[in-house]
Amino acid sequence: MSAYKDKDARINGIKDQIRVVPNFPKPGIMFQDITTLLLKPKEFKDTIDMFVERYKGKNISVVAGIEARGFIFGPPIALAIGAKFVPLRKPKKLPGKVISEEYILEYGRDCLEMHVGAVESAERALVVDDLIATGGTLCAAINLLERVGAEVVECACVIELPDLKVCYVAKFSRQF
Amino acid sequence: MFAAENGLRGDPRLQGISKAIRVVPDFPIPGIMFQDITTLLLDHKAFKDTVDIFVDRYRDMGISVVAANVNVGIEARGFVFGPSIALAIGAKFVPLRKPNKLPGEVISEAYVLEYGTDRLEMHVGAIEPGERALVIDDLVATGGTLSAAVRLLERMGAEVVECACVVGLPEGQRRLDGKPLYILVEPRLSVNY
Numbered sequence: 001m002s003a004y005k006d007k008d009a010r011i012n013g014i015k016d017q018i019r020v021v022p023n024f025p026k027p028g029i030m031f032q033d034i035t036t037l038l039l040k041p042k043e044f045k046d047t048i049d050m051f052v053e054r055y056k057g058k059n060i061s062v063v064a065g066i067e068a069r070g071f072i073f074g075p076p077i078a079l080a081i082g083a084k085f086v087p088l089r090k091p092k093k094l095p096g097k098v099i100s101e102e103y104i105l106e107y108g109r110d111c112l113e114m115h116v117g118a119v120e121s122a123e124r125a126l127v128v129d130d131l132i133a134t135g136g137t138l139c140a141a142i143n144l145l146e147r148v149g150a151e152v153v154e155c156a157c158v159i160e161l162p163d164l165k166v167c168y169v170a171k172f173s174r175q176f
Numbered sequence: 177m178f179a180a181e182n183g184l185r186g187d188p189r190l191q192g193i194s195k196a197i198r199v200v201p202d203f204p205i206p207g208i209m210f211q212d213i214t215t216l217l218l219d220h221k222a223f224k225d226t227v228d229i230f231v232d233r234y235r236d237m238g239i240s241v242v243a244a245n246v247n248v249g250i251e252a253r254g255f256v257f258g259p260s261i262a263l264a265i266g267a268k269f270v271p272l273r274k275p276n277k278l279p280g281e282v283i284s285e286a287y288v289l290e291y292g293t294d295r296l297e298m299h300v301g302a303i304e305p306g307e308r309a310l311v312i313d314d315l316v317a318t319g320g321t322l323s324a325a326v327r328l329l330e331r332m333g334a335e336v337v338e339c340a341c342v343v344g345l346p347e348g349q350r351r352l353d354g355k356p357l358y359i360l361v362e363p364r365l366s367v368n369y
Contacts, residue, residue: 021279031279038269045263068246071255076263079224085217095200095210118218
């Protein structure tokens with residue numbers, strides 16, 4: 001489901017602040033740059049407020065953010081809804097014991113890690129990232145949380161690239 | 177300066193913040209007692225207190241920019257604190273990143289590592305000359321990355337009002353290249369989790 005289909009007045013203001021950078025990080029990619037949104041306090045606050053309004057009072061105790069841009073949106077949401085913030089990181093960044101989930105990239109694989117003990121069984125969790133493309137990293141995040149017994153209530157992203165959601169639609173429709 | 181010496185002596189929130197930080201020995205290399213702030217993020221009250229203390233200090237200082245390092249070395253996790261502070265004081269948030277992460281035009285500043293150097297980048301046009309800025313990080317050790325951040329902001333004409341960190345060494349610098357350094361707690365020296 002998408003907020004823009006509900007026509008909240010704040011949506012256009014948020015969209016207008018996102019900058020598109022062509023051919024980054026490689027030719028052919030139209031990169032959706034959210035850093036320009038962060039330069040506008042009102043629109044940045046509107047972004048967070050929209051997520052908080054949706055998730056407050058739903059007994060969500062965990063907000064998991066995907067490195068690195070999920071760390072910008074996740075903590076303010078967590079603070080506002082009274083949840084913990086759990087960073088999901090690339091390998092070897094988190095100290096201490098971790099669990100690890102591999103996922104497929106266009107060429108090759110990557111890996112997402114979470115601290116053992118950060119999330120307990122039966123906790124209700126939200127996953128946050130700036131953008132969903134194929135959904136590969138979000139699926140890895142969901143798997144990490146489900147492996148420790150959490151219930152992933154929803155995945156929340158600022159931007160959706162609708163053309164790229166191929167193999168993962170079936171998985172997401174179970175959650176949404 | 178430490179928060180306890182600067183108006184917050186005896187503030188029970190500081191103890192809660194310190195206790196919530198986990199020490200991980202021998203990470204990333206043997207001999208380092210790593211100050212892991214991820215356990216602070218799991219403690220909603222302690223995390224909120226951390227942000228509130230910074231917000232109370234900075235909200236009336238006319239600060240329009242909060243800048244933070246991300247993914248620079250192992251230590252820098254200013255990303256998890258900076259945006260919340262920026263939102264609460266009505267300032268922009270500007271991420272400072274390793275090379276090739278920020279799209280579009282950037283300026284770049286070198287900083288020294290134990291072995292070798294690395295670079296920190298900021299978007300051109302993110303800030304305007306004359307803006308008053310705060311630099312936030314989770315931990316200050318040598319101050320190398322904070323100094324690089326200060327230089328980047330000053331090259332774009334900003335006035336860096338202060339550098340703020342959650343954890344800092346007591347015998348370390350009280351000022352960073354002439355900028356005041358505000359620290360909430362000292363590092364924990366023994367394993368607590």
